[in-house]
Amino acid sequence: MAHGHSHSHFDYNRAFVLGIGLNLIFVVIEAVFGIWANSLALLADAGHNLSDVLGLLLAWGASFLSKSKPTVRRTYGLRRSSILAALLNAILLLVAIGGVAWEAILRIQTPESVSGSIVIGVAAAGVVVNTLTALLFMRGSRQDLNIRGAFLHMAADAGVSLGVVMAGIGIIFTGWAWIDPVMSMLVVAVIAASTWGLLRESLDLALDAVPAGIDLPAVAEYLAAQPGITAIHDLHVWGMSTSESALTVHLVKPDGLLDDSLLAQVSDALHTKFGIAHATIQLEQGADHECRLSSEHIH
DSSP: OOOOOOOOOOOOOHHHHHHHHHHHHHHHHHHHHHHHHHHHHHHHHHHHHHHHHHHHHHHHHHHHTOOOOOOOTTTTTTTHHHHHHHHHHHHHHHHHHHHHHHHHHHHHSSSOOOOHHHHHHHHHHHHHHHHHHHHHTTTGGGHHHHHHHHHHHHHHHHHHHHHHHHHHHHHHHHTTTTTEEEEEEHHHHHHHHHHHHHHHHHHHTTTOOOTTOHHHHHHHHHHTSSOOOOOOEEEEEESSSSSSSEEEEEOOOTOOOOOHHHHHHHHOOOOHHHHHEEEEEEEEOOOSSTTTTTTTOOO
């Protein structure tokens, strides 16, 4: 959800450095033991964790770029890079799980022996690592879609690792090798479910849709109810980044007076009530010179 609240309380750099470091170390450990134990579930989780490291790097870079200052050519700076990072993060995840799903299907057809005890030990460590990393991003995920993408990756990984632990226990008690690829398919389903919302919302923001959590009819109702305002038109709300929203609107004010106090009051209310930090408001008298955009309607 994009909005204009300050995020100074969330230490981006600390969360990303710790998250990337923990997961990179664990990817190496998980891949080595996955090959040793001949476990597709462990290798699938290692591959997914590697995509998460890349995703964290992408999100970190975008959070840095989004703070860049405006230039003559890029008057909003590089805020939108965070939206593109969230979108690429979702696509990266979907590509990764597609490869895992294909390998799992092949393994279901031809099961291979797996060391259940190694699977349990390594996956249990994964539960701890992924849970700790998810906690680093929990607070920032409430306000920033880019950070939410990182949080969802880590939270999904914690659940996935727990599932792999269960697969290892099942293999030890039953000796059924097919449990490993079947668990891999369940891993894919969990990740796909958590990624779909991220993909849809980031794609919406990339296409300048109204950010999730902002009620456009409520915004229009508030603006139309202001003293001296008889009509509104050409209302647009979009995400400048994954954490900031912008608005433009034309307000019809027949008395023709430029009311700075009204503009300041409306801008403050849009920020506090709706989380819209950047508001551009045009006042019009609407008598002899009707605005050419006044006939535009939202469908």
